[in-house]
Amino acid sequence: MDIRTLCLGILTMGDATGYEIKKTFEERLDLIFQASYGSIYPALNKLTEEGLVSCRAQSQEKRPDKKIYSITSAGRYLFFDEIMKKPAADRFRSEYLATLMFAHLLPAAAISELIDERIADRLQKIESLMSDCDTRQTDREQFLCNYGRTMYQAEIEYLQENRHLLEADALLGSRAAE
Amino acid sequence: MDIRTLCLGILTMGDATGYEIKKTFEERLDLIFQASYGSIYPALNKLTEEGLVSCRAQSQEKRPDKKIYSITSAGRYLFFDEIMKKPAADRFRSEYLATLMFAHLLPAAAISELIDERIADRLQKIESLMSDCDTRQTDREQFLCNYGRTMYQAEIEYLQENRHLLEADALLGSRAAE
DNA sequence: AATCACATGTAAGGCGTTACATGATTGG
DNA sequence: CCAATCATGTAACGCCTTACATGTGATT
Structure with missing residues (x-):
């Protein structure tokens, strides 16, 4: 399509x-x-x-x-x-996640900032979907709108619970000072 | 990038x-x-x-x-x-979800099939990520792997809980026969 | 007998964005 | 007065995929 x-x-x-x-x-x-x-x-x-x-x-x-x-x-x-017709596979490309795959090359502060900004962005997207959602007419549109909210929410929770995996590496340098 | x-x-x-x-x-x-x-x-x-x-x-x-x-x-x-650099926004395009936005034009059976197949596909992706995940070396790779699993799982749950919103429309025709 | 894994590349074309070009009206 | 909204389009270019081209060796 x-x-x-x-x-x-x-x-x-x-x-x-x-x-x-x-x-x-x-x-x-x-x-x-x-x-x-x-x-x-x-x-x-x-x-x-x-x-x-x-x-x-x-x-x-x-x-x-x-x-x-x-x-x-x-x-x-x-x-x-x-x-x-059977729909073609989704196409997804994320520079953000690609960047995180090289988190070990970044300063600790940069990693934390990336994650904080992502969470903030997702929260804002959820909010703007919330207000949209009520004005949407059809069930289908509500379905899509709530799909977006659900996915963004799942991402936020994942980032909050797992950010330490990325931040831990970067902290090794500072931990050595203890 | x-x-x-x-x-x-x-x-x-x-x-x-x-x-x-x-x-x-x-x-x-x-x-x-x-x-x-x-x-x-x-x-x-x-x-x-x-x-x-x-x-x-x-x-x-x-x-x-x-x-x-x-x-x-x-x-x-x-x-x-x-x-x-600040990573550019993710690019996402889904023919699948675009098709669902026109679910009211599809026969009821086709909608249910689309959703069943999507759930099956997501389950299979989760499974193949599970076996991958153990063999991944770095924390970053595990982070990505689990990110994928989490998102797919969230999608499955959303579809299961909300599929009725799309299937209801299509059922109106058969309900009229009651 | 066929397919997969190894191994490198090119050419044509598809699909789409960005920037440009033009210009009136309305609201802050 | 400046920005946004309304309104249509083109041209250049970017980025990437698909299909083609070539060939061996191992596995099924």
Whole structure:
């Protein structure tokens, strides 16, 4: 599933402009999928060419014309086929965790700071999900929102309980002074 | 941090060939970073040009020469600078969760199957991490290994407790028959 | 007879981001 | 007055994967 396909999916929920689709990515899908204008606008043009979406222009005063996209029935069928396929594996890459794999090369203070900042970041993400969660309409969206909260919470607890494993190494130097 | 930099990091742990570096990615870093030969070999060539690693060839009978790479002191300094930088945000993309956001378009059986398979997959990943974990040498590697187990476990529990939110929608059709 | 492990590489292409280009309106 | 929101797009480039190319030896 690429960004093009997900644009199609978003249009199953109702007509939208490219700008609005971008906002949907940011506000409702950010946990699991990111997309920039540089992907979205070309995707919509291609989908239009292929007859998977249709486009009507709404002229506005003193603004560029708004292009409102609607999914066609061909588009609906294609999207259905896509989601019936076995989804590809998640892609995850963490520079943060990669850095921790070399914690023994870092000063003790740097390790502690990395972990403190991570916990703070996760707490903040949980908070912003909490306020979002209430405003989410569907069960599916609540499911995703709470999924995020659960994962972040599990990470925080893991870091708190296991940070000593990383910090111990770095302390050896100072312990030698005892 | 790109693959090139992580190759440098792997070489701080000891000399290695491109082939061995690939194995390190697969066996010890797969949870957080993936890399193919198509990235690794060109990366090593570039690092050599730049004087960040050195390379000696070991000729073998009936096999291509083995090229054993060692990190230079310039390489060590550069890598240290890299890990002292604030790591970029994690990148996560899940087709699986994106599919679940459109669960209302899927037949009930398909949703249940998706969730069952995910749980099975996560269980299997936990098991393979369990056996790995014991053989891991450093505290850091155990930290990562247990991080993975914890996250997968949290996901399983979340799915078991909340799957009804997704399955309920799909059941409405059959419930109407009552 | 086939597949896996060892061993190195290249080329083409996919997929996506960032930065640029443009410009009005609204709210602080 | 400055930033954010609305609104659309392109071009250049980065980063990485996949598939191809080649070949031996051991295991199943």
